[in-house]
Amino acid sequence: MSILRKTLTTAALAAALIANGAQAETKRIALVVKALGIGFFEAAAKGAEEAAKELGDVEIIYTGPTDTTAEGQIEVINALIAQRVDAIAISANDRDALVPALKKAMDRGITVISWDSGVAPEGRLMHLNPSSNPLIGNMIIKLAADHLPDGGDVAVLSASATATNQNTWIEEMTKVKGNYPGINVVATVYGDDLADKSYREAQGLMQSYPNLRAIIAPTSVGIVAAAQAVEDAGKVGQVNVTGLGLPSEMAGHVKAGSSQSFAIWNPIDLGYSATMIAYNLATGAAKAEAGGAIPMGRMGSVTLDEAREGAMADPFVYDASNVDDFASIF
Amino acid sequence: MTTPAPRHIPDRQGRAMSRLVLRWEVLLAVVALAIFVVNSLASPWFLDPWNLSDATFNFTEKALIGFAMALLIIAGEIDLSVASILALASTAMGVAMTLGAGTPVLVLTGLAVGLACGAVNGALVIGLGLPSIVATIGTMSLYRGISFIVLGDQAFTGYPEGFAWFGQGYVWWVISVELCLFALAAIVFAVLLHRTGFGRAVFAVGLNPVAALFSGIRVGRVRFILFLMTGLMSGLAAVCLTSRLGSTRPSIATGWELEVVTMVVLGGISITGGAGSIPGVVLAALVMGLVTFGFGLLNVPGIVMSIFIGLMLIGVIALPRLWSRRR
Numbered sequence: 166m167s168i169l170r171k172t173l174t175t176a177a178l179a180a181a182l183i184a185n186g187a188q189a190e191t192k193r194i195a196l197v198v199k200a201l202g203i204g205f206f207e208a209a210a211k212g213a214e215e216a217a218k219e220l221g222d223v224e225i226i227y228t229g230p231t232d233t234t235a236e237g238q239i240e241v242i243n244a245l246i247a248q249r250v251d252a253i254a255i256s257a258n259d260r261d262a263l264v265p266a267l268k269k270a271m272d273r274g275i276t277v278i279s280w281d282s283g284v285a286p287e288g289r290l291m292h293l294n295p296s297s298n299p300l301i302g303n304m305i306i307k308l309a310a311d312h313l314p315d316g317g318d319v320a321v322l323s324a325s326a327t328a329t330n331q332n333t334w335i336e337e338m339t340k341v342k343g344n345y346p347g348i349n350v351v352a353t354v355y356g357d358d359l360a361d362k363s364y365r366e367a368q369g370l371m372q373s374y375p376n377l378r379a380i381i382a383p384t385s386v387g388i389v390a391a392a393q394a395v396e397d398a399g400k401v402g403q404v405n406v407t408g409l410g411l412p413s414e415m416a417g418h419v420k421a422g423s424s425q426s427f428a429i430w431n432p433i434d435l436g437y438s439a440t441m442i443a444y445n446l447a448t449g450a451a452k453a454e455a456g457g458a459i460p461m462g463r464m465g466s467v468t469l470d471e472a473r474e475g476a477m478a479d480p481f482v483y484d485a486s487n488v489d490d491f492a493s494i495f
Numbered sequence: 496m497t498t499p500a501p502r503h504i505p506d507r508q509g510r511a512m513s514r515l516v517l518r519w520e521v522l523l524a525v526v527a528l529a530i531f532v533v534n535s536l537a538s539p540w541f542l543d544p545w546n547l548s549d550a551t552f553n554f555t556e557k558a559l560i561g562f563a564m565a566l567l568i569i570a571g572e573i574d575l576s577v578a579s580i581l582a583l584a585s586t587a588m589g590v591a592m593t594l595g596a597g598t599p600v601l602v603l604t605g606l607a608v609g610l611a612c613g614a615v616n617g618a619l620v621i622g623l624g625l626p627s628i629v630a631t632i633g634t635m636s637l638y639r640g641i642s643f644i645v646l647g648d649q650a651f652t653g654y655p656e657g658f659a660w661f662g663q664g665y666v667w668w669v670i671s672v673e674l675c676l677f678a679l680a681a682i683v684f685a686v687l688l689h690r691t692g693f694g695r696a697v698f699a700v701g702l703n704p705v706a707a708l709f710s711g712i713r714v715g716r717v718r719f720i721l722f723l724m725t726g727l728m729s730g731l732a733a734v735c736l737t738s739r740l741g742s743t744r745p746s747i748a749t750g751w752e753l754e755v756v757t758m759v760v761l762g763g764i765s766i767t768g769g770a771g772s773i774p775g776v777v778l779a780a781l782v783m784g785l786v787t788f789g790f791g792l793l794n795v796p797g798i799v800m801s802i803f804i805g806l807m808l809i810g811v812i813a814l815p816r817l818w819s820r821r822r
Contacts (some may be wrong), residue, residue, distance in 0.1 A: 171541050198706060201797065201798065202798075207572035226794050228794050228796070229797070230797050231796075231797035231798050231800075231801060232750065233745070234749055234750070235740065235744070235746075235747075236740075236748065236749075236751075237748075237797065239552075239739075239740075240553055240788075240791060241791060241797075243549045243552065243553070243788070243791070244788060244791025245791075246549065247540045247541075247543065247545070247549060247550075247791075247792055248514075248540050248794075249537075249540065250791060259650070259740075259742070259744055259746075260650070261740070261741065261742035261744075262650075262654045262742045262744065262747075263651050263661075263742045263743070264741055265659070265739065265740065286650075300522065306583075395822075425683075446776035447668075467546055468684050
C-alpha cells in the first residue's frame with residue numbers, strides 16, 4: 166500500500182509540475198478518440214503531434230475511454246472541462262448522447278469540433294469528414310483509369326443493392342464518368358459485403374466479360390474478395406482490382422499484383438487537420454460559419470456547408486510504395 | 496438447585512464481525528480521504544466546486560442501482576441484468592416520448608418497465624427456482640435484445656425540456672438533482688437494511704435460507720421484493736441517465752452490471768451473502784468516482800484506472816480473509 170501510495174504521489178507531483186509548466190500560454194488541444202489502443206486513432210494522434218510541432222505553442226492531450234461507449238467519453242469530457250482545455254476535437258461514439266456534455270464544454274468557453282465520426286450540429290462548432298461523396302466517386306473511377314491509358318471495360322462490385330454509402334458513391338462516379346473517355350462501365354454487381362458472395366460475383370464478372378480490365382469495389386470486403394478471385398483465376402496483370410480498402414487487408418494483394426492501387430482516408434492527415442482546425446478556431450484566427458473556410462496547414466483549407474460540415478480531401482491513394490507503412494496502422 | 500443462567504442470544508452478527516465491518520468502512524474512508532488529498536495535490540483543478548460536482552455524475556446512477564444490488568447480494572442472490580433493464584426502460588421511455596408523453600409519464604414509464612423487468616427476474620428465480628446468476632444472464636441478453644430490435648442503429652432524441660431536469664438539473668448551487676437522489680436513496684436503503692425487520696430478514700436469508708425459513712421468514716417473498724427493488728432502481732437510473740444523455744441508444748450503459756457489482760463488493764458487501772452495510776457502498780461509490788475523476792484530470796489512460804479498481808477489488812476480498820486467518 167505504501168509503495169503504491171508513494172508511486173501515486175510521485176506521479177501526482179510530476180503531473181502537477183507538467184500542468185503548471187504548460188499553463189503559460191500554450192493552447193491545450195484534446196484529441197478525444199472512440200477508444201484508446203486502436204491503430205487508426207494512434208495514427209491520428211501522430212498527425213496531431215505533427216500539427217502541434219508545426220504550430221509550436223500547442224500541447225496535445227490524446228485521450229479516450231477504454232471501450233467505445235458514450236458514457237466513457239462523457240467522463241473524459243468532464244475531466245477535460247475541469248482542466249479548462251482550450252479545445253476538444255472528438256471522434257464521437259454517439260452522435261446524440263454527447264451533445265449535453267459538449268454543450269456544457271462550449272458554454273464554458275471551450276472550442277469543440279468533431280472529426281471522423283460526427284456529433285449532432287448543436288453539440289459542436291463544425292465537423293470534419295475525411296472525404297466527401299463526390300470526391301470518393303471521382304477517386305474510385307480515377308484509380309481504374311490511371312492504369313488503363315487506352316481505356317477498357319470495367320465493372321463495379323458493390324456491397325448490397327440497398328447500401329446507402331455505396332449507392333451514393335456509384336452515383337457520383339457515374340456523374341463524372343464522362344471525364345474518363347475510353348472507360349466503359351459494363352456492369353454493377355452486388356456481393357452484399359459477404360466474402361464468399363463477393364468472391365463468386367467477381368468470378369462471374371470475369372467469365373461474363375472476357376475483356377474486363379478492372380474491377381472497382383468501393384467496399385473493404387468486396388475489394389479483398391475480388392483481388393483473391395483475380396489471383397485464383399490467374400488473371401493478375403490482366404484485371405486490376407481497385408476501390409476502397411484497408412491497407413492491412415490489401416497489402417498482400419498489392420504485393421501479388423492483383424491490385425495496383427486503392428484508396429481510403431489517411432488517419433494521420435485527419436488528426437493533423439483536426440488539430441489545425443481546432444487551433445485556428447480556438448485562437449480566433451477562423452470562424453466556423455456555413456459557407457466559410459478554415460485553414461488546416463499543409464492540407465489546404467476546409468469549406469463548410471449548411472450543417473457546418475466539411476470534407477478534408479480526396480481519399481488517400483495506397484500502392485506498392487506506401488501500403489506496408491500503413492498496413493501496421495489499420 | 497441452581498437455575499442455569501439465561502443463554503445470551505445475540506440479535507446481530509458476532510462482535511468480531513461487526514468490528515471487522517467497522518474496520519472495513521474506516522479503511523475505505525481513509526482511502527477516500529487519501530485519494531482526495533492526492534488528487535488535490537496532483538491537479539490544480541481538482542478542488543473546484545463545479546468540477547467536483549461534475550465528478551459526482553461518474554457514480555450517482557451506478558450507485559442508485561448499487562444500493563438495491565447490495566441488499567440482493569446480502570440475501571445471497573445477484574442480478575446481472577441491471578444494465579439491460581436500464582437500456583430497456585430507456586427505450587420504453589423513448590417509445591413513450593414518440594407517442595407524445597410528457598415528463599411525468601416518461602418517468603412513470605421508466606420506473607414501471609424497471610419494476611416489470613425485476614418481476615420477471617424474480618419470477619424466474621423464485622417461481623422456477625433457477626439460480627439467479629443464470630436467470631439474469633439470460634434476461635441480460637433478452638432485455639437488451641428487445642432494445643436492439645426496437646431501435647436497431649437508430650436513436651431516440653428530442654426528449655422534452657423539463658425531462659432534462661433529472662440528469663442535468665441542479666437543486667441548489669452545485670448540488671445536482673442526481674446527487675440528491677443518491678443521498679436520499681442512501682438514507683432510505685440504510686434505514687431499510689439496518690433499522691427494520693425487513694433488513695434483518697435480508698441478512699437472515701443470506702446467512703442461512705433454511706434456518707430463516709424455519710424461523711418464519713418468507714424467504715421467497717423477501718427475495719422477490721429484492722428483485723423488484725433492483726428493477727425499480729435500475730428504472731430510476733434509466734430516468735437519470737437518459738435525461739443526462741438526452742437520448743437513447745440500445746448500447747446505453749453497456750457493461751454497467753459489472754461496475755455496479757464491483758462498487759457493491761468494494762463497499763464490503765460479502766459476495767457470498769449475509770454481511771455488508773450501506774455506508775460501505777456509499778464510500779465505495781465515492782472512492783470509485785474520485786479515482787476515475789482524479790485520473791481523468793491527469794489524463795491517465797482509462798486502462799490504468801481499470802487496473803487500479805481491479806487491484807482495490809482483489810484487496811477488498813483478500814484483506815478480510817487474511818485478517819480472519821491471523822486471528
